Amino acid sequence: MALKSPAFSSRIGFILAAAGSAVGVGNIWGFPTQAAQNGGGAFLLVYLLMVALLAYPMLVAELTIGRMRQRNPVEALRALSEKPFWRGFGAFTGIVGLTVLSLILSFYAIVSGWLLAFMFAPLAELLGFQTAATWLTGFGVERNLIMMVLFLVLTIHVVRSGVTDGIERWSRRLMPLLFVLLIAMALYILTLPGAINGLKMYLTPDFEQVTNPNLVIRAMGQAFFSLSLGVCCMMTYGAYLSKDEHLPKTAGWVAGLDTSVAFLAGLLILPAMFAAQELGVVIYDQAGQLLSSDTLVFNVLPAMFDSMGSAGLWVGLAFFALMVIAAITSSISMLEAPVNALVEETGQSRAQMVWVVGATIGLISAIIIYNFSSLFGAVVTFTTVYMQPLLALVFGLLLTWILRQHFLLKALQEGAPEIDKTWFWKVWPWYVKFICPILILLVIWRG
Secondary structure, eight states: OOOOOOOOSSHHHHHHHHHHHHSSHIIIIIHHHHHHHTTTHHHHHHHHHHIIIIIHHHHHHHHHHHHHHTSOHHHHHHTTOSSHHHHHHHHHHHHHHHHHHHHHHHHHHHHHHHHHHHHHHHHHHHTTOHHHHHHHHSOOHHHHHHHHHHHHHHHHHHHHTOIIIIIIHHHHHHHHHHHHHHHHHHHHHTTSTTHHHHHHHHHSOOTTTTTOHHHHHHHHHHHHHHTTTTSSHHHHHHHTSOTTSOHHHHHHHHHHHHHHHHHHHHHHHHHHHHHHHHTTOOOBOTTSOBTTGGGHHHHHHHHHHHHTTHHHHHHHHHHHHHHHHHHHHHHHHHHHHHHHHHHHHHOOOHHHHHHHHHHHHHHHHHHHHHTHHHHHHHHHIIIIIIIHHHHHHHHHHIIIIISOHHHHHHHHHTTOTTGGGSHHHHHHHHIIIIIHHHHHHHHHHHO
8 A cells, every 4th residue: 555645744844845855055055156257247147047937837836747646756757648658758757866866965975075074064063173173174984974974864863753853843843943143144254354346246146148148057056956856855855845835926936945055155255265365265276266176165155254263263164054954954854755755565564675875875975975076077077067957847847748738737726725816827837848848958958
């Protein structure tokens, strides 16, 4: 007998959990780094356009697929058609999505382990353990392995407790704390000398760079990665959503919260870069290229914190605590999707499956750590820049081309009975069916 999917206990619980899935290292590290490397305000402008024109419509599609069947992504995609070929193709697509998601979590756990290490380092210094602090901030296989495992164990602990007692409860605690820390940190950084120069760069677009194909494809990849699209996270959470909820509005809340965090992170990181420059930290080379772009938060910002004396220890602790909170709100959704799929498809217990999936992802992470220079960047690019948009595209096409339209309307009318009379219904299905595929493929081809 099939197991019934768990459910969130309230609308706010779902919104905070889904926004937590979207809000992660991609927002607070990836987005500001991409903005700093790609013209500041130009990247911000294109990113906002990508969220509105591509990411939000596809987010509605994924939540709709999940809620229609209220089962795991493999079964939800399989159930979009009664024809054997499309049922098999849907199930295959769900498996590919969960596989890509597991690869993303494998590198995400490594990065999040670094964040844990840098959060512990100021504490070690404050307690007088300088050798430990040096080890925590040094790049090495041993440190990377230990901190990766520690982060995965924290994630497993939350997911093992289930949706209501684990994911929803911790999202309710961590998301408000994340916003408080982010706003407080941004306000503090803006008071430092040189920070206003970073603010100007961030909010002033260079329109000559707006049409740069590389900038556009990176902005699209960032938008899809940030909203956890194309990898079954939102489909899984959609399965836990009450059928009384208005899907387009709920998706709007999730996208809005996620974009707000990315925007606030830019207000923190870019001014912090220029404040660091004012304190003597070199952030650009002679050609004007950003130094250490991929490790901005591990090189430039700690150097700034060090130059602030004893106060810098507390500022660094607060900053990396913020990063760890953002990381774990996303990692729990990444682990939840494959765990729930295995629980429903095999009938095994959640407690057993969470350790099976967690250990498998930990093994992949260890392989990446031991072959870091050849694997890390390749896995990041393959999964986030290309596979996420392509999978999101396939999900949207399956929903709008394979599922009969009256079934799609019925699914959206649950929670929004009058939606067939709105502009959303008149535009959205055709937009996802025709316009989104053209835009996504065009951006990838141009990039």
